Amino acid sequence: MNILEFTLLVAMGSFIAGLLGSLTGLGGGVVLVPLLTIFFKVDIRYAIGASLVSVIATSSGAAAYYVKQGFSNIRIGMFLEIATTLGALGGAFLAAFVSTRALAITFGVMLLYSAYLSRRPRTPEERNLAPDKLATGLRMNGSFPSEEGVRNYNVQHVPAGFGLMFGAGALSGLLGIGSGAVKVLAMDQAMKIPFKVSTTTSNFMIGVTAAASAGVYLNRGYIDPGLSMPVMLGVLAGSMLGVHILMRAETRILRLVFSLVLVLLGGQMIYQGIVGKI
Amino acid sequence: MAWLQNWTDRRIEEIVADLLRAGVTISAFVVFLGACFYLLRYGHAPADYRVFQGEPSDLRNLRGIVHSAKQFRSRGIIQLGLLCLIATPVARVAFSIWGFAAEHDRLYMTFTVVVLTILLYSLLGSGSAF
Numbered sequence: 513m514n515i516l517e518f519t520l521l522v523a524m525g526s527f528i529a530g531l532l533g534s535l536t537g538l539g540g541g542v543v544l545v546p547l548l549t550i551f552f553k554v555d556i557r558y559a560i561g562a563s564l565v566s567v568i569a570t571s572s573g574a575a576a577y578y579v580k581q582g583f584s585n586i587r588i589g590m591f592l593e594i595a596t597t598l599g600a601l602g603g604a605f606l607a608a609f610v611s612t613r614a615l616a617i618t619f620g621v622m623l624l625y626s627a628y629l630s631r632r633p634r635t636p637e638e639r640n641l642a643p644d645k646l647a648t649g650l651r652m653n654g655s656f657p658s659e660e661g662v663r664n665y666n667v668q669h670v671p672a673g674f675g676l677m678f679g680a681g682a683l684s685g686l687l688g689i690g691s692g693a694v695k696v697l698a699m700d701q702a703m704k705i706p707f708k709v710s711t712t713t714s715n716f717m718i719g720v721t722a723a724a725s726a727g728v729y730l731n732r733g734y735i736d737p738g739l740s741m742p743v744m745l746g747v748l749a750g751s752m753l754g755v756h757i758l759m760r761a762e763t764r765i766l767r768l769v770f771s772l773v774l775v776l777l778g779g780q781m782i783y784q785g786i787v788g789k790i
Numbered sequence: 791m792a793w794l795q796n797w798t799d800r801r802i803e804e805i806v807a808d809l810l811r812a813g814v815t816i817s818a819f820v821v822f823l824g825a826c827f828y829l830l831r832y833g834h835a836p837a838d839y840r841v842f843q844g845e846p847s848d849l850r851n852l853r854g855i856v857h858s859a860k861q862f863r864s865r866g867i868i869q870l871g872l873l874c875l876i877a878t879p880v881a882r883v884a885f886s887i888w889g890f891a892a893e894h895d896r897l898y899m900t901f902t903v904v905v906l907t908i909l910l911y912s913l914l915g916s917g918s919a920f
Contacts, residue, residue, distance in 0.1 A: 513836070513837050514833065514834050514835060514836055514837060515828075515829065515832050515833055515834070515835050515836070515837045516829055516833035516834065517837070518837035519825075519829060519833075519837075548839075552839070553839070553840050554839040554840070555839055555840060555841060555842040556842075557842045558839050558842060565872060565875065568875050568876060568878070568879060569814070569875060571879065572810045572813060572814045572875070572878045572879060572882075573810075573814045575807075575810050576807045576808075576810040576811040576814065577807070579803050579806055579807040579810070580803065580804065580807040582803070586802065586803060586806060586886070587898060590886060590898060590901050590902055590905065591898075591901055593883075593901075593905045594901055594904050594905055594908075597905055597908040597909055597912070598908060600912065601908060601911070601912060604912075650897070651898075719878070719879035719882075720879045720880075720882075720883060720905070720909060722879075723876050723878075723879045723880055723909065723913065724908075724909050724912040724913055725912065726876045726913065727912075727913045727914065727915075727917075727918030727919045727920050728912075728915075728917050728918055728919075730850060730851070730876075730918075730919035731850050731851060731917060731918055731919035732844070732850075732917075733843075733844030733845035733849075733850050734844075734845075735845065735869075735872060736839070736845060737824070737828070737845075737849065737864075737865040737866075737868035737869045737872070738828065738832075738837075738865065738868075739839060740868070740872055741821055741824065741825045741828065741868045742825075744817075744818070744821055744871075744872065744875065745818065745821060745822065745825070748814065748818055
């Protein structure tokens with residue numbers, strides 16, 4: 513395969529990665545890393561570098577729209593970013609003491625269980641919760657344009673969400689992938705934030721988590737321009753399409769797509785943990 | 791006062807969105823420019839990423855990348871575009887400090903300063919390219 517063909521094929525694969533990444537709030541890495549390593553036989557380190565670029569591209573590209581349309585909640589995002597950035601620092605520190613293989617397998621099993629949990633839509637009672645004192649004090653409650661018009665929501669369980677976000681950051685520091693999944697789950701399942709707000713706010717946040725480790729990856733020589741170029745451009749185009757789909761799509765469908773991608777990610781984590789490629 | 795708070799919140803959101811879009815557009819443009827040069831020059835060479843060799847030192851750090859891009863080397867230009875992309879979320883956090891300050895929201899200003907400090911610490915810390 514010559515470079516021109518390789519570039520076009522990688523760009524097409526990245527388009528799908530960007531589409532799924534912006535729809536689910538997970539970033540493109542879930543699809544991109546197995547695609548590059550298995551299909552294109554790319555070394556895992558180049559794939560991780562390209563995946564990092566794809567996360568920042570999906571996050572920034574899609575967030576521009578999601579923030580403008582009123583989906584992403586920037587207060588929730590900013591507050592929880594304290595936890596994720598601290599967690600990422602802690603994770604990098606813990607890497608010397610923790611077996612990443614065992615961690616990957618545990619995380620994979622957790623993801624499969626979460627995929628089952630997150631498919632279930634909320635009942636009307638679960639949608640109309642009383643305001644929580646801490647969330648109100650932090651001015652996190654907001655509204656977003658749902659399929660049935662503007663809907664208000666009250667954020668719950670801020671400390672639990674903050675703790676899970678710390679875990680999400682630590683996982684990204686330890687495993688290099690998968691922090692978006694914990695971010696969405698923390699907001700959706702623990703903090704009871706509407707699904708579209710959870711995925712788009714996660715999408716808003718993952719760029720910052722990824723940018724924090726970009727300097728180290730660049731210096732280690734993981735970020736190759738020839739590979740990252742089609743990845744970035746493809747992912748950006750895919751995420752633009754994803755944005756327009758999310759605005760119209762029913763939450764039920766989005767939950768289904770999200771849980772399918774979680775199954776993929778969970779399977780990947782368990783596989784990598786077992787063969788020791790992490 | 792509630793409407794006033796919503797109005798300013800809305801304004802921060804608009805500006806954050808514009809900032810992100812500008813960052814992405816600039817970096818995509820630079821990467822695309824580099825891609826044209828790169829594909830014209832190397833398009834027919836074989837693609838091989840099976841073995842990890844790591845990037846040459848002039849594509850690993852800020853100074854090397856800027857130098858390489860100034861000489862119109864295609865890979866240097868792409869790498870410069872990627873640096874603009876990495877800078878976009880950092881600029882977004884930095885700007886939010888100013889946005890919350892304009893809104894007299896001390897609490898969120900503090901949160902954002904904390905995030906920016908940790909972010910810069912990891913970005914510029916030991917083993918980094920910057």
